[in-house]
Amino acid sequence: MSKPLARNNIVDPLWQAIRAETTLEANNEPILASFLHATILNHDTLESALSFHLAQKLDSATASALLIREVIEQAFASDASIGEAIRADVRAVRERDSACIGFSVPFLYFKGFHALQAWRVAHWLWQQGRESLALFFQNRISGEFGVDIHPAARIGRGVMMDHATGIVIGETAVVGDNVSIMQSVTLGGTGKEHGDRHPKVGNGVLLSAGATVLGNIAIGDGAQVCAGSVVLKEVPPHTIVAGVPAKEIGKPSCAQPALEMNHHVDVPPSSQFII
Numbered sequence: 001m002s003k004p005l006a007r008n009n010i011v012d013p014l015w016q017a018i019r020a021e022t023t024l025e026a027n028n029e030p031i032l033a034s035f036l037h038a039t040i041l042n043h044d045t046l047e048s049a050l051s052f053h054l055a056q057k058l059d060s061a062t063a064s065a066l067l068i069r070e071v072i073e074q075a076f077a078s079d080a081s082i083g084e085a086i087r088a089d090v091r092a093v094r095e096r097d098s099a100c101i102g103f104s105v106p107f108l109y110f111k112g113f114h115a116l117q118a119w120r121v122a123h124w125l126w127q128q129g130r131e132s133l134a135l136f137f138q139n140r141i142s143g144e145f146g147v148d149i150h151p152a153a154r155i156g157r158g159v160m161m162d163h164a165t166g167i168v169i170g171e172t173a174v175v176g177d178n179v180s181i182m183q184s185v186t187l188g189g190t191g192k193e194h195g196d197r198h199p200k201v202g203n204g205v206l207l208s209a210g211a212t213v214l215g216n217i218a219i220g221d222g223a224q225v226c227a228g229s230v231v232l233k234e235v236p237p238h239t240i241v242a243g244v245p246a247k248e249i250g251k252p253s254c255a256q257p258a259l260e261m262n263h264h265v266d267v268p269p270s271s272q273f274i275i
Contacts, residue, residue, distance in 0.1 A: 014087050014103060015046040021104040039108065047076040047083055050107070054118050058140045071133065075124040082120050085157035088177075089116060092160045096180060096261050112164030115147035122151035153187075156203070160258075163209075173198035176221070180258035182209040190215045190232075202237065204256025208263050224257040226265055240265055 022040045026033040039056075043049035055069035076082055093106040093113055100106055106113040122137035134151035142148040147161065149169040156177035161167055166184035169175070172195070173187040185207045189197040199213040202221035207213070211225040219225065220237030229246040240250045240257075242265065254260045 012046060014090060017102075018046065018049075018090075018104045018107055021102045022108075025104070036108075040104065046086065047073070050086065050117060051076060053107070054114060054121075057114060057144055058118060058137070060140060063136070071125070071137075072118075072121050075121045079124055082124065085120060086117055088157035089113060089159055092158045092178070092180075093162075096160050096259060097162055098261075110164075111145040112147070112161030112167075115141050115145035115149070115164055115167075116155070116159060116161055118145075119147075119149045119151065119153075119155070122149075123153070123155075126151040153198070170198035172196045172216070174200045176201055176203035176205065178204045178256055178258055179207070180205075180261060181207045182211070182227070184210045186212045186214075188212070188214050199231075204258045206252075206257040206261065206263075222252060222255050222257060224252050224265075227263065 019040060022036050026036040026041065039053050040049050043052065051069050051072040054072055055065040058068050059065035090103055090106055090113070093110060094100050094103050118137060118141045122134045122141065125134035125137065138149065138151050146165045147167045149167070150171040152171045153169050153173045153175070155175040156179065158178040159175060160180045162180065163183035167181060168186045168188060170188050175187070179201055187199045187201065197216050199215065199217055199219060201207070201213070201219045202223065204222045205219050206224045208225060208227040210228040211231070212229070213219060213225065213231040215232065217231070217234045219231070219235045220239065222238040223235045224240045225231055225235070225246065226240065226242035228244070229242050230244045231241060231246040233245070235241050235246070238251055238255065239248050240252055241247060242249050250265065253262065
């Protein structure tokens with residue numbers, strides 16, 4: 001008997017697509033058939049499959065995959081917005097990453113997606129007052145995926161973490177919806193100060209590889225931070241900044257550069273900055 005492809009009695013088109021892609025791959029690559037069945041095809045819902053997949057990756061001698069999965073399933077069952085964010089994140093990767101050939105690919109193989117979804121569980125734990133377990137999740141996410149996000153940070157939906165290695169997001173950072181973050185991006189503080197001390201990134205922002213944003217400053221909606229830049233001052237909406245320290249060099253070609261993923265910038269001859 002075929003498994004239902006519904007969530008709360010509502011047909012889930014994304015889950016249908018993931019299962020269809022995975023069925024083809026299981027037939028085309030028999031070596032992976034057992035893995036694909038265990039990870040996706042043996043599950044009724046996207047949440048069930050993801051809880052299994054993440055738990056296997058976060059498994060440790062301290063907390064087994066079985067215990068980790070129980071916590072993940074608690075979070076998914078308690079907060080429906082997590083499932084909505086997961087689906088938005090999958091679609092974001094499929095639409096923006098030229099290396100992504102299907103919805104199942106980020107679900108199965110992309111550690112940026114895995115790290116972000118595991119963080120969503122850690123954030124839920126933090127909100128429930130279970131701070132020790134949230135920090136345990138943070139530690140395991142950092143060790144397994146090379147992505148260090150404090151569980152108290154706030155991150156929207158439709159977020160893509162491309163490649164993801166070396167991403168650091170601090171405790172009071174805020175990341176809006178439809179943001180694209182490349183590898184080695186830091187949203188950090190400026191020292192040992194306490195309180196609200198990390199960046200606030202607006203909607204549709206593109207943070208290119210190696211960008212560093214420090215302090216409680218705003219990166220406006222639709223802004224773009226070029227690769228290797230160090231941002232120490234607020235960035236107005238729909239502005240491109242580059243350099244060390246970053247300076248305004250132009251305007252993006254679209255309202256949400258995170259969606260276009262165009263990292264090339266034509267720098268006017270009069271612009272003076274150090275990269």
